[in-house]
Structures are given as structure tokens and as C-alpha cells.
Amino acid sequence: xxxxxxxxxxxxxxxxxxxxxxxxxxxxxxxxxxxxxxxxxxxxxxxxxxxxxxxxxxxxxxxxxxxxxxxxxxxxxxxxxxxxxxxxxxxxxxxxxxxxxxxxxxxxxxxxxxxxxxxxxxxxxxxxxxxxxxxxxxxxxxxxxxxxxxxxxxxxxxxxxxxxxxxxxxxxxxxxxxxxxxxxxxxxxxxxxxxxxxxxxxxxxxxxxxxxxxxxxxxxxxxxxxxxxxxxxxxxxxxxxxxxxxxxxxxxxxxxxxxxxxxxxxxxxxxxxxxxxxxxxxxxxxxxxxxxxxxxxxxxxxxxxxxxxxxxxxxxxxxxxxxxxxxxxxxxxxxxxxxxxxxxxxxxxxxxxxxxxxxxxxxxxxxxxxxxxxxxxxxxxxxxxxxxxxxxxxxxxxxxxx
Ligand code: PMP
Numbered sequence: 001x002x003x004x005x006x007x008x009x010x011x012x013x014x015x016x017x018x019x020x021x022x023x024x025x026x027x028x029x030x031x032x033x034x035x036x037x038x039x040x041x042x043x044x045x046x047x048x049x050x051x052x053x054x055x056x057x058x059x060x061x062x063x064x065x066x067x068x069x070x071x072x073x074x075x076x077x078x079x080x081x082x083x084x085x086x087x088x089x090x091x092x093x094x095x096x097x098x099x100x101x102x103x104x105x106x107x108x109x110x111x112x113x114x115x116x117x118x119x120x121x122x123x124x125x126x127x128x129x130x131x132x133x134x135x136x137x138x139x140x141x142x143x144x145x146x147x148x149x150x151x152x153x154x155x156x157x158x159x160x161x162x163x164x165x166x167x168x169x170x171x172x173x174x175x176x177x178x179x180x181x182x183x184x185x186x187x188x189x190x191x192x193x194x195x196x197x198x199x200x201x202x203x204x205x206x207x208x209x210x211x212x213x214x215x216x217x218x219x220x221x222x223x224x225x226x227x228x229x230x231x232x233x234x235x236x237x238x239x240x241x242x243x244x245x246x247x248x249x250x251x252x253x254x255x256x257x258x259x260x261x262x263x264x265x266x267x268x269x270x271x272x273x274x275x276x277x278x279x280x281x282x283x284x285x286x287x288x289x290x291x292x293x294x295x296x297x298x299x300x301x302x303x304x305x306x307x308x309x310x311x312x313x314x315x316x317x318x319x320x321x322x323x324x325x326x327x328x329x330x331x332x333x334x335x336x337x338x339x340x341x342x343x344x345x346x347x348x349x350x351x352x353x354x355x356x357x358x359x360x361x362x363x364x365x366x367x368x369x370x371x372x373x374x375x376x377x378x379x380x381x382x383x384x385x386x387x388x389x390x391x392x393x394x395x396x397x398x399x400x401x402x
Contacts, residue, residue, distance in 0.1 A: 002299040008382050010035040010291075021352030024387045029174050029202060029331055029378030030356050031224045034288070038228060041287040045280050053279045054253060054270075068279040071286035072269075078289045079219065080210040081236055085268040088242075089277050092233035093201040094124040096220030097168070099235055099272060100197055101128035103245040104218075109165055111137040116159050116167045116194075118143040118151055119368050120176060123361040125168050125199045139163070145368060149176040149325030153184065160192050167196045171203035175333050175360045175376065176325020177308070179207070186215055195241065201225055205380070206304060206329050208297040211236050223281065227380075228288035232281035235272070242268050249274040292381075300381050304330050307379055311388040318395055324374055333360075333374040336395060339402055341373045347401070348375075351394045 008014050011033045016023045025033060045067065051060035053068045069084075076084045090096045109115070115129055115138055129140055141159045144152045151169075167189045171182050186196045195217035200209060204221035211219055218241075223232040237245075247254050247265055251274035256264040265271045292300065312327050320337030327333075335341060345357035358373040359366045366372060377391060 002295070002303050004303070004382070004384055007295070008384075010037070011382055012036055012039075014382060018352045018354075019350060024353040024390055026377040026379065026383065026387065026391060027354045027356050028205075028380035028383070029225070029360075029376060031230070032205065032227050032380050033382070034229070034284075035227055035291050037291055038284045038287045042229060042280050042284040045283050050280070052276055064279055067283050068277065071282035074286035074289050075234055078209075078293065079204075079234075079236055080212050082212060083239065086236055086239050086242065088235040088237065088269045088272045089282055090220075090233045090235050091231055091278075092222040092224070093122075093199060093220045094222075094233075096218075096233055096235035097125055097197070097199065098128045098131075099248045100218050100220075100237070101132045103248045103272075104166065104241070105132040105136060105138070107245045109136050109138050112139065112163055113165045114139045114141055114161060114163045116141045116143060116156075116164060116169075118169050118180075119145045120149075120151070120173045120178065120362065120365050121168070121170055122174055122199065122201070123363070124201075125170060125197075126364065129168070138165075142364075143169075145176075145365075149173070149178055151178070151180050151185075153181065156185070156188060160189075160194065164192065164194050167194055168199070169196065170199040170201070171209075172200075172206065172329055172331070173325060173362075173365075174202045174331065174378075175362050175365055175374065177327035177329050177331030177333070178325055179203075179328040182216070183214055190215065195238075202329075202331070205292070207301060217241055223285040223288065226285075226288055227291060228285040229278075229281040232278050232285050234285075239268060242272070247271050247274065251275045253277070295381065303381060304379055304383075307383055307385060307388060308332065310385055311377065311379075311391065314388060314392045315395070318392065318399065320399070324369055324371075330379045331376065332378075333376045335371065335374055336399060337402070339398065341375045344375050344395070344398055347398045348391070348394055351390075351397070353391055353394055355391075 013033045051064045053065040072084045189196045197218040198216045200221040205226040219236040224230040254274040322335045324333040341357040356376045
């Protein structure tokens with residue numbers, strides 16, 4: 001059973017009040033709150049274990065290394081990667097995608113080669129490809145979306161050519177809540193021998209991911225959006241591709257031997273992990289993934305999807321309500337009448353409700369929708385129908401003020 005009141009007790013911050021009102025935190029798409037077990041695991045490591053990992057002969061260093069490598073194994077199991085050498089720790093989704101753009105770009109992309117993105121990508125899956133364009137004149141093609149906020153899959157096959165080298169696509173839209181048919185997209189790309197990078201920043205917290213079943217070539221997600229700490233994220237990559245890609249950054253950890261004449265690189269995954277890793281954050285991330293796994297995705301999905309569709313129905317009873325996208329999963333973007341998204345967000349905040357407003361780092365999507373921004377309510381496993389009701393009541397109140 002999914003005991004929401006017990007679950008909420010695991011998240012100390014949910015007891016806070018804001019302007020004297022109970023906090024209603026509906027900004028989980030931006031970042032999630034942390035359960036006590038994550039905070040305690042990291043505190044415990046700082047209090048009792050802290051030492052730099054790898055190559056240390058002393059006890060603490062070995063203990064820290066064991067925790068760090070155990071965390072990698074936890075991530076491997078969480079996404080069912082074949083081997084832990086395919087799990088690269090990064091600072092987050094953004095760094096993971098920049099790593100691929102830079103390193104895969106250097107290895108495989110030449111002037112005139114093509115990369116397919118979609119109209120609903122986050123800036124972090126657009127700008128790294130534009131940065132690459134400054135070095136290699138790749139061509140960026142964009143898969144359009146339909147008016148109801150889904151990928152126009154029918155338009156996808158025509159975007160491929162014999163110069164297509166990579167497809168980069170978000171699994172779940174952080175604005176529209178669309179869950180894209182990732183397995184179909186990957187099958188289509190593979191039928192043309194094109195690898196696929198999956199931005200799983202908004203997918204990892206909400207649906208089970210099996211990279212072998214998906215057969216994706218790269219997959220990125222952030223720890224902080226899945227109840228883990230900030231500053232840590234994951235890049236999964238198929239060993240076969242990672243082996244052929246050059247290092248992203250140079251420094252300690254990523255080398256085998258260094259001389260001024262000739263330097264050789266470390267094996268995977270360390271080749272892509274220059275410098276001291278955030279080994280405390282990896283412990284925190286592993287605890288967060290364990291927490292999610294213990295609850296289980298069947299229960300999490302049932303709860304979040306019921307909550308999302310309930311909230312969507314209730315919101316649609318408000319006159320002037322416009323919802324953007326299908327809100328398949330945990331994200332509802334909307335505007336109400338002529339009220340500016342910023343005004344609505346600010347007034348909701350005064351009532352203790354945290355939502356996000358603006359373009360949500362998806363300006364090309366806003367251009368497609370013909371708007372400047374939206375108000376976005378995004379849910380996590382600890383949100384309740386009472387909170388959804390409070391959101392709807394608060395929007396009604398704001399409407400009356402206008
Ligand atoms: N992709 C998507 C779909 C996102 O929602 C986000 C975060 N809003 C990112 C990428 C970037 O994640 P991060 O800032 O943690 O690197």
C-alpha cells in the first residue's frame with residue numbers, strides 16, 4: 001500500500017510553513033525534496049568516512065571508494081545497464097548531454113552531418129549541439145509537435161538522411177508532460193543505424209527505465225530531480241560507443257599514464273570522470289534510488305498518474321483555463337484567462353503554493369505554442385489530492401482578484 005501520510009513524514013521540509021501557510025510544493029519538475037535517509041547518508045559519510053576515493057591505501061579512502069563504487073552499481077541496477085563501466089557520474093543531465101555533444105561530436109560528426117532534435121527539448125538538449133556547430137558545421141533538424149503537444153511521429157522518418165548521425169530526444173517533456181514513445185523512436189532510428197540519446201531528466205523519477213530493453217545508446221538524468229542531492233547526475237552510454245569516444249575533460253582519475261610526451265587514458269567509466277568526483281553525492285543518489293525502488297514504480301506511477309489526471313480535471317473547471325500538452329505524467333502547464341503567468345505564480349506563492357512560471361528552459365517550444373510562458377504544477381510521489389484541491393481553490397481566488 002502507498003501510505004502517503006507516512007511517506008510525507010520521510011521528507012522533513014514538507015512540514016514547513018510559508019507565510020504562515022503549510023508549504024504546498026508543486027515545483028518537483030525543477031527539483032524534488034529529499035527524504036531524511038538521503039540527508040542522513042550524506043551527513044554520515046561526512047561525519048565518519050570522508051576521504052578522497054580511488055588509489056588511497058588508507059582505511060577511510062578505501063571505505064569511501066567502496067561506497068562510491070557501490071553507488072555506481074546501484075545506478076546500474078536502477079536502469080538495468082549491462083555493466084557498471086557504462087555508468088558515468090556527471091554533475092547532472094546538462095553535463096551528461098554536453099559530454100556527448102563534445103565527445104561523440106569529436107569522434108563521429110563531420111561538417112554536413114545531421115543531428116535530429118525535437119521541438120519540445122529543454123535548452124540543455126539544444127544549446128550543446130549549437131556549441132558543437134561552432135566547431136563542426138553540423139546540421140540540426142527538428143521533429144515538430146502536434147497541436148495537442150505530442151511529437152509528430154509521422155514527420156520523423158522524413159527527417160532522416162544518409163548524413164543523420166544521432167537522434168536526441170526527451171523521454172518526458174518538462175513543460176507538456178508528454179511521455180514520448182521512446183522505444184518506437186529508438187527502433188525507427190536503429191532501423192537506419194542511427195544511435196539515440198535519451199534525456200531522461202523528467203522520466204527517471206516517474207517511470208521505470210531499462211536501458212537494455214529500450215536499447216538507447218545514451219541516457220542522461222539528474223540526481224536532484226529523483227530525490228537525490230544536487231550536483232550529481234548520470235550518463236549511461238553503450239560501451240561500444242564510449243570506447244570510441246575521446247575524453248571530455250582532462251585531469252586526475254581519467255588517465256592511465258602521463259608524461260609530457262605521451263598520455264594514455266584510464267578504462268571506462270573513469271576515462272570520462274576527470275578530477276575528484278562528488279563521492280558524497282553519489283552515496284546520496286544511491287540512497288535516493290533505493291528509496292524509490294523500495295516504494296516501487298507500479299505504486300509511484302499509480303499514485304502520480306491518478307493525482308495528475310485528477311488535478312487536470314479540476315483545473316479544467318476553472319473558467320478561462322488553458323492547459324498545454326497532454327499531462328501524461330506529473331506535469332501540468334497552464335494559463336488562466338489574461339492573467340500573466342508571473343502574477344499568478346507570485347500570488348500562488350503568497351498562499352503557500354510553490355509552482356514554476358516562465359519558459360521552463362524551452363523557449364523554442366514556447367515559440368511553437370505562441371506564448372511567452374506558462375504556470376507549471378509538477379508532482380512528486382509525496383503530493384496529495386488535498387494539495388491539488390488547494391491549488392485549484394487558490395487559482396479561483398486569484399481569478400476573483402483580477
Ligand atoms: N532536460 C529536461 C527535460 C529537464 O527538465 C531538465 C531540468 N529542468 C534538464 C534537462 C536539465 O537538468 P539539470 O539542470 O539537472 O542538468
